[in-house]
Amino acid sequence: MTKTEFLLIANRVATGEASEQEYKIYLTYYNAFQVKESAWDGISDEEKSSIKNLLSERIDQHIRPRILSLWPRLRLAAAVMALVIGTWLFTTNERMSVPEKPGISSASIKPGMNKAILTMASGKKFDLTALEKGASLKLENISITKRNDGSLIYSILPHRKSQEVSYNNISTPRGGHIEINLPDGSHVFLNTASDMKIPSDLVENRRVELLEGEAFFEIAHNKHKPFRVISPNQTIEVLGTKFNVNAYAEENVIKTTLQEGLVRVGNNIINPGQQAINSSGHIIVQSVDPEEAIAWMRGDFFFDGNSFESTMNMISRWYDVEIVYDYKPSGLHLSGQISRARSITEVLERLQELENVRFKIEGRRIRVIK
Template sequence: MTKYRLRFLYQHYQAGTLTNLEHLEWKTLLADPNLKGSLEEIIDEGWYDFSEQEMSVMDPSHANQIFDRIVATPQQKAKPTFLWKPIAVAASILLIAALSVVFFTRMPSDNRGAYVKHTTHIKPGGNKAYLTLGNGKRIILTDLENGTLSTQNGLQITKTHDGQLVYTITGDQPSGGNDYNVIETPRGGQYQILLPDGTHVWLNAASSLKYPSVFTGKERKVELQGEAYFEVSKNKKMPFKVISSQQTVEVLGTHFNVNSYAEDKEARTTLLEGSVRVEPNHSAGIMIRPGQQTRVKLNDKINVIEADLEEVMAWKDNYFRFNNEKIESIMRKISRWYDVGVEYHGPISEEEFNGTISRAKNISQVLEMLEDTKSVHFKIEGRRIIVMK
């Protein structure tokens, strides 16, 4: 998990949200000679955070000055263009001479992204969502001012500045009935929600979560379409259940991710902490341990594998991470995040792709990274992506 942690700390460093302890951890990890492999991979990943002009003028001595300036000032917000060089210079085992070799041998070719380089940029997604209250009122959260959205039946709903919906119990709850709310993210959207029991949920693009305004009875039950990451508040007396089209996931209090998009034809549940029980709709369930992932297919067949946690959690940390992934699966993710259509001209590539890039990049930069493999090419027409071999 060290590389995952490195990337996490860097992202929060960029945003200026590191605590003093996290900043100290960040500098310590950068200087650890045992992280050579992870650091070199992050160097490769960082190529797509540079413009061609920046790559042409940057040299190791310049990078060294940049790194010295960054680590000298806690919580100083770094420019987003400097991803790999500060990390590279920090590792004492990566000598300046070696950096020079990496710089020139790994630089993308001049014809990189020939089909997409000069197209109109399609911007990435962001914090966008719609909230439907139990009384039928629909609220567009995207452009709404921060603050209290609704106060009724002893419950307050608040929108925060960081794209989060917070439910707070402020008084006695009514004894009769319970309203159900639905939060939906469109294609090109994501959102967070803090449920009344303290459970924290992150929703990926093109997803929805249905939940009661207050959890009552013997269980806490929500319904999911799409993908979400859950950090469930512990309550042994009220199990937490996530119901999707193909399965039910039951927990007492834990951290896990559920991917249940209809077009993916299987539901994937990945456990990061605690324990969960995954039960297909019409067959026996199974308990899994942290680091494992279940895959439930339409025929109710369930498989358990060791998960690539970095790949699973990349979306939550605002990255695409492709690990031996075919182009059709990759394009479904790109289509949902950038809200674009996808067409295939000619045979579809069977190549498996590997790589990591920030979801904050415009779509051209993501497609250029894939084109560098020479296995696939793209053409952008409006909001439509044409995929060719």
Template sequence: MTREEYLLLYEKHLAGKATPLEIEKIMAYEDDFELKTLHPEEDKDRYRGIETRLLSKLDESLNMRKHAHFRFTWQWAAAAVVLIFMGAALFYIAEPDKRLTVATRKNQIKHAYTDSSKAILTLANGKTIELNTVGNATILAKGQVTIKKQQDGILQYEVPAPLVTGEVEYNTISTPRGGQYQIILPDGSKVWLNAASTLRFPVAFTGAERKVELSGEGYFEVAKNKKMPFKVAFKDEEVEVLGTHFNITAYPGVEASKTTLLEGSVAISRGRAKKLLVPGQQAQLQPDMQSFDIQDVDVEEAIAWKSGIFLFHNARITAIMQQIARWYDVDVVYKGDLQNMVFGGRISRSKSLTEVLKNLELTGTIHFKTEGRRVTVME
């Protein structure tokens, strides 16, 4: 279906004249709509007109519900989904000076994939284990510590409570480019590692704190323990929590580190600088800055990688290509002045590199040349 056919069918749907088959076609088109270009001058008024009529119809239906029994039919559920889709498109149309793309339906963030679970576990004695090559069973049982790979591939550390203390050993789990992995730490905290990331942690938490070290990117769901705060050290910063959900981005060679809070509270510090975050906030720190830059952000974008998608909102092409380089294990070079080119959109990480680059090229503003593992970006 072409974009023009979609618009005609959707206007028919708004008028209440679309057949069930036509509505199915509308929904199928939206499912396939990934990073397609919108032309602001051509489509802006028409999309706004459609959005206005849809909002009006939804508002009328909600008012009806206040005064009478209202049956929320599947047709209106479909319309609500389309409104989400239209809203994403209009977000980009409202900024015509930027290079524009739109995203798929919001619920596609749940897309699952399994072929990227790759990691290497390094034990305290230096022995390495490629986790994607071992079966789902006990990997190691030493003293009071048991390391298991569960049926779903998650690595889990088990220790008795209370633990008889002794010399604490450290393990390291590292993901390659194009890999991700999930681990359950000895205290029950869960960590998801993004591509090209490393987590160093004790095989058992003893003493007054639970401390781990991160390089790269990780999402944390920390088990609550008021008597033993959980700390994450990265670069020259540290995050301290009691029990919460947050994401840290701290790749070597990438200037700004980012800590994004989804639930609970965290204290982030660097030297004497210290800030408290509330859910929905992100702390950024450049190497040459003395204090944190705190902003309200879209947390969905910050953890999109965990759900298997690329999600960009007005992102510079250099930031986009950094993610693509880590995921597809390629080197990126630039030809020409591209620093101010800004894009937005959503696409599954299960797509091939060729598919992702072709979708970006649909904007008509950027082009790519691939030679082996080298990608050249040009206008």
């Protein structure tokens, strides 16, 4: 981002015209600004306190709800920040980073990336990560093509259809995610550590099985052929819609969140902005902001009252690390948002700001200590 681009965003924040994405960019640079003490040169202690308090108050709240209604309180702070940050942020080549605290080192641990494994009905496995962009792989009755953006096109070869229905699996390892374009025009985005089973007769009988993990579905509309997503203890039936299913085994519940359209979960009709929570077959429906459930698709971790253990599960899956608890905080619930592109050091340092919670990285193991 150039200095001019940043100042335009800062000005839109100051006038209350910024979009959510612009606001997120602004907060990212604010976080870096906090650790640059030299950036405060020339600002009085009273102004420093006012700016920090106003922005920190907003950061600590949920990111999405009622953003515009809170802008009047932040406009003065934003205007001052624009002037101050603009003078230093783009006149130095020094890389922005959060200083590492003792005990946290993560040189070998990287954020997740596009990774997928194909397991054929025959049991043969193929690492689709190794498939070159633009290349295709023809196997038995299917073809897999990797697009330039890293997503996959899953095609069923018409001249190789057979009477017997077979199932192929596409899974993402820990530290991986992938977008899959299905032959009926639907799109599936698999989050990390997820496994989906695709039948050979998908076009005629539209269904997939989400065996484990999390996926966002954009289902192509076909009023004559409903699409079914089958996961443990539930079946979702849709005509054409966008929804997210979180079915990680360690979370003990399945959460189905609807963004657009209409779906049926068991005997429950779910409307946009609602979430079905399935606990061992018992389903309750609640109103939610669907954008929070699909923050992972935008490249963010989003915590909305998550337990400490649930938060650490998310980190464990995305960075492919083991969590070991020498100390496990009880009754601690977290709210906030941070980019999944950040290093694990930065993510842990955010959590380490909590009282009596510290971390130590040992290879690919994160130890929680007091």
